[in-house]
Amino acid sequence: MSDSRNPKPGDKIFRPGRTKKFHLRRVLGTAGLFSAAYGDVGSSIYYALGVVAMSALGLTPPVLMISGLVFLFTALTYAEGATMLPEAGGSGAFAYRAFNPLVSFIASWVLMLDYIVTMSISAFSAVNYLGYIFPALGHWPADSIGGIVVVVFLAYINIRGLQASSRLNIIMVMVDLLTQITIAILAALLVVKIPTLIHNIHWGVAPTTNQFLFGVSISMVAYTGIETVSNLGSEAKDPGKSIPRAVIFVFITVFILWAVLSMAALSAYPVHQAANGTWVTDLTQKYLHDPILGIAYVMPVSIRHVLSFWVAFLAVTILIIATNAGMLGASRLAYFMGQRQQLPGIISKVSRRARVPLNAILVFSVIASVLIGIGHIGLLADLYAFGAVLAYTLAHASIIALRIKEPSLPRPFKIPVNLHIKGKEIPVSSILGGLATFITWFIVVYTHAVGRVVGFSWLAIGLLIYFLYRRRRGKQPSDWTVEPKKKKTQEML
Amino acid sequence: MFKKILVPVAGNNADNETIRLACRLAKKDKGKVWAVSVVTIKRALPLDAEIDSEIKKAEEILNNVENIAAEEAYEVETDVLQARDVGPAIVDEAVERGVSLILMGVALKQRFGQFSLGNVVPYVLKNSPCPVILYQQ
Numbered sequence: 302m303s304d305s306r307n308p309k310p311g312d313k314i315f316r317p318g319r320t321k322k323f324h325l326r327r328v329l330g331t332a333g334l335f336s337a338a339y340g341d342v343g344s345s346i347y348y349a350l351g352v353v354a355m356s357a358l359g360l361t362p363p364v365l366m367i368s369g370l371v372f373l374f375t376a377l378t379y380a381e382g383a384t385m386l387p388e389a390g391g392s393g394a395f396a397y398r399a400f401n402p403l404v405s406f407i408a409s410w411v412l413m414l415d416y417i418v419t420m421s422i423s424a425f426s427a428v429n430y431l432g433y434i435f436p437a438l439g440h441w442p443a444d445s446i447g448g449i450v451v452v453v454f455l456a457y458i459n460i461r462g463l464q465a466s467s468r469l470n471i472i473m474v475m476v477d478l479l480t481q482i483t484i485a486i487l488a489a490l491l492v493v494k495i496p497t498l499i500h501n502i503h504w505g506v507a508p509t510t511n512q513f514l515f516g517v518s519i520s521m522v523a524y525t526g527i528e529t530v531s532n533l534g535s536e537a538k539d540p541g542k543s544i545p546r547a548v549i550f551v552f553i554t555v556f557i558l559w560a561v562l563s564m565a566a567l568s569a570y571p572v573h574q575a576a577n578g579t580w581v582t583d584l585t586q587k588y589l590h591d592p593i594l595g596i597a598y599v600m601p602v603s604i605r606h607v608l609s610f611w612v613a614f615l616a617v618t619i620l621i622i623a624t625n626a627g628m629l630g631a632s633r634l635a636y637f638m639g640q641r642q643q644l645p646g647i648i649s650k651v652s653r654r655a656r657v658p659l660n661a662i663l664v665f666s667v668i669a670s671v672l673i674g675i676g677h678i679g680l681l682a683d684l685y686a687f688g689a690v691l692a693y694t695l696a697h698a699s700i701i702a703l704r705i706k707e708p709s710l711p712r713p714f715k716i717p718v719n720l721h722i723k724g725k726e727i728p729v730s731s732i733l734g735g736l737a738t739f740i741t742w743f744i745v746v747y748t749h750a751v752g753r754v755v756g757f758s759w760l761a762i763g764l765l766i767y768f769l770y771r772r773r774r775g776k777q778p779s780d781w782t783v784e785p786k787k788k789k790t791q792e793m794l
Numbered sequence: 795m796f797k798k799i800l801v802p803v804a805g806n807n808a809d810n811e812t813i814r815l816a817c818r819l820a821k822k823d824k825g826k827v828w829a830v831s832v833v834t835i836k837r838a839l840p841l842d843a844e845i846d847s848e849i850k851k852a853e854e855i856l857n858n859v860e861n862i863a864a865e866e867a868y869e870v871e872t873d874v875l876q877a878r879d880v881g882p883a884i885v886d887e888a889v890e891r892g893v894s895l896i897l898m899g900v901a902l903k904q905r906f907g908q909f910s911l912g913n914v915v916p917y918v919l920k921n922s923p924c925p926v927i928l929y930q931q
Contacts, residue, residue, distance in 0.1 A: 629837050636843055
């Protein structure tokens with residue numbers, strides 16, 4: 302049948318609606334962001350104290366204060382970055398915009414290491430706290446086996462896609478926060494003794510300068526999870542206000558809690574010289590894996606057992622939530638890297654059936670399980686410090702570079718206090734934070750032998766995958782440049 | 795009476811009749827009808843992840859909605875939403891657009907041999923800022 306209708310140029314089909322491909326429902330306000338971030342950062346309170354006290358000894362409280370300041374600078378950097386580029390990649394996303402895909406890859410790859418270590422350290426510590434209720438779980442290898450079971454269980458849940466209850470998460474985090482505040486108040490009133498804290502410090506001996514530097518670098522583990530805010534940037538309602546507020550609230554809360562809890566722990570378990578002449582504290586001898594139980598144990602007899610049981614129960618819950626947060630972070634980051642052609646599709650692709658990056662979850666769960674199997678919390682903290690401070694350094698550098706390269710980029714939150722150099726505003730906190738994290742990374746590399754070897758091996762494997770993958774794929778869309786029409790012009794001539 | 799009607803569609807048997815009913819209700823007052831299809835994104839992915847298969851499915855559902863609306867000679871605005879949960883996304887959309895009615899089609903679902911409304915409908919009924927009409931075919 303011939304088409305008798307003669308379409309004219311003006312005849313158009315108008316299809317209303319769907320002007321955009323899709324739009325997102327942003328639901329997280331300041332409270333939601335705070336609870337998500339605190340769920341991560343606050344969980345480190347349950348394991349970091351022992352790790353830091355192992356090397357910083359009597360100087361543990363000031364060391365945690367110093368790393369708290371670095372955390373504040375980093376938190377401000379992430380607040381500006383997350384509101385400016387609300388993507389899942391965190392420092393990788395900032396570096397992608399500020400520098401190039403390679404720098405972005407390095408930032409994302411070390412961050413991936415951090416997420417995996419967060420999974421390992423949280424699952425391992427959760428089982429150690431469970432050891433208070435079931436004593437058989439409190440020792441190696443039972444704690445490692447238990448940790449691996451936790452990771453496998455969470456991987457199964459995430460692959461099957463059972464819906465996690467956000468409301469339950471928020472309630473648990475709030476209960477956790479209230480418990481930590483209660484312990485801190487009780488500890489401040491009943492346990493903290495300033496003269497003991499002063500006597501704990503033996504300048505140049507306990508800790509030695511090396512131990513002190515080691516302590517400062519490893520104390521980064523006390524603030525795991527600041528990246529969470531970046532991850533949730535795309536889900537935040539009014540991100541220009543809610544993200545900075547959530548970040549500042551998290552900082553204030555964690556900073557105060559660390560100050561009080563570390564002073565309480567070192568008051569209750571003073572630094573002393575062991576029979577072999579080394580300086581130690583019973584906190585790390587008896588409660589290395591579950592230091593908050595150590596604080597609960599020195600409370601008055603009437604509340605000691607109830608409080609210890611409650612702390613153990615809550616720590617298990619919060620640390621399992623933190624393990625899951627690490628798994629979700631790694632999974633989202635794998636997706637981000639896959640989208641930017643930084644990770645082969647076999648790892649990053651979203652499974653059609655499960656609708657999650659299935660292979661990424663499986664691979665990272667296996668690596669986390671291997672790390673848990675070793676059962677050495679010090680090694681995990683080393684690795685965390687190696688990845689975290691490098692990622693933070695690159696985040697600070699990216700924010701500074703973007704202030705220079707793209708000063709007009711919309712920034713719903715702009716870090717206050719800036720240096721004015723050649724008409725550019727450079728945030729002072731990012732300069733200080735960048736320098737501090739870079740020096741810390743240098744100390745980590747210099748003083749942590751295991752962290753250095755494993756960390757650089759991780760980086761080398763990643764770069765090998767990256768270069769082989771990029772070489773195989775050829776130039777990526779983001780690298781394309783418009784070739785000048787020289788050839789054509791010459792042909793015409 | 796119902797100037798702004800929101801119709802969440804899920805690609806089930808009840809969609810066609812729900813859209814027809816929405817068009818007829820809106821026609822009387824020359825009201826506006828929005829049809830939305832919600833794509834749920836698991837927490838293992840960023841909210842802005844583009845899952846082509848899911849978006850394509852949602853687009854097909856909305857194409858069908860537009861065809862049904864065209865049969866009723868009425869204009870329907872359609873949109874794909876990405877969210878973590880369907881219920882809160884529908885309620886948020888209703889609040890944001892200031893709708894006067896949510897019209898939902900309910901497919902016959904059975905759980906353990908009993909009729910079940912699922913999770914979404916009870917959530918919307920409980921939290922909706924406006925009247926809700928359920929249509930079961």
